[in-house]
Amino acid sequence: VPSAVSTLTDDLLKYYQHVTRAVLGDDPQLMKVGWGQGERPTPPAIRSAPDPAPVPCRQVKSVSHDLEQLNRLLHIARSLIQNPFLCLGSYVRSLIASVMYCALEPLAASINPLNDHWTLRDYAAMLLSRIFWTHGDLVSGLYHQILLSLQKVLADPVRPLCSHYGAVVGLHALGWK
Numbered sequence: 001v002p003s004a005v006s007t008l009t010d011d012l013l014k015y016y017q018h019v020t021r022a023v024l025g026d027d028p029q030l031m032k033v034g035w036g037q038g039e040r041p042t043p044p045a046i047r048s049a050p051d052p053a054p055v056p057c058r059q060v061k062s063v064s065h066d067l068e069q070l071n072r073l074l075h076i077a078r079s080l081i082q083n084p085f086l087c088l089g090s091y092v093r094s095l096i097a098s099v100m101y102c103a104l105e106p107l108a109a110s111i112n113p114l115n116d117h118w119t120l121r122d123y124a125a126m127l128l129s130r131i132f133w134t135h136g137d138l139v140s141g142l143y144h145q146i147l148l149s150l151q152k153v154l155a156d157p158v159r160p161l162c163s164h165y166g167a168v169v170g171l172h173a174l175g176w177k
Contacts, residue, residue: 064101065108067115074102074123081131092135096146099128103166104153110162121166129173146174 063069077095080086088095103124110117128146136142153159153167 064105067107067109067117067120070102070107070109070120071123074099074120074127078127078130081127081134088135089138092131092138092142095131096128096139096142099124099131100146100149100170103128103170104149104163105166106160106163110160117162118165121162122169125166125169125173128170129175132174143174146170 063073077099080088080095103121107117107120109115132142132146150167150170153163156163
């Protein structure tokens with residue numbers, strides 16, 4: 001349990017644990033109930049949670065072997081940035097780092113040619129752009145940092161094709177402005 005979560009009320013802690021089980025577990029029914037299929041608004045207790053982005057930011061590297069869980073984490077990140085009740089503030093940088101990891105890193109799941117990690121990289125690039133354009137003003141120098149990271153990957157001849165692909169779709173998603 002992350003340190004910020006330890007300061008939550010019992011109700012918020014139970015909610016955090018329920019969401020974590022719903023996202024990273026393998027029970028499809030719990031996933032449906034836990035997220036309400038996007039039909040319910042954020043519970044009032046969560047609106048004031050001190051750590052709005054614990055799941056995707058802290059879990060993405062631990063599930064790099066599982067494309068389905070990475071995809072779920074990216075969808076959670078998208079839900080967080082679209083939630084009008086949350087102020088992401090300093091968590092924007094953490095979300096960006098997690099999304100860039102999905103776009104740029106040679107994931108363990110990409111070893112198997114049957115895994116479609118390309119679609120995950122496309123979605124991560126689109127999400128990277130959305131985070132920047134909707135929350136980029138919260139973090140000074142974010143655009144420059146993102147561009148440098150993408151450029152560094154492209155300039156590295158040792159990086160695998162999937163990492164170069166992630167950098168290219170990331171640049172394309174950010175646009176030419």
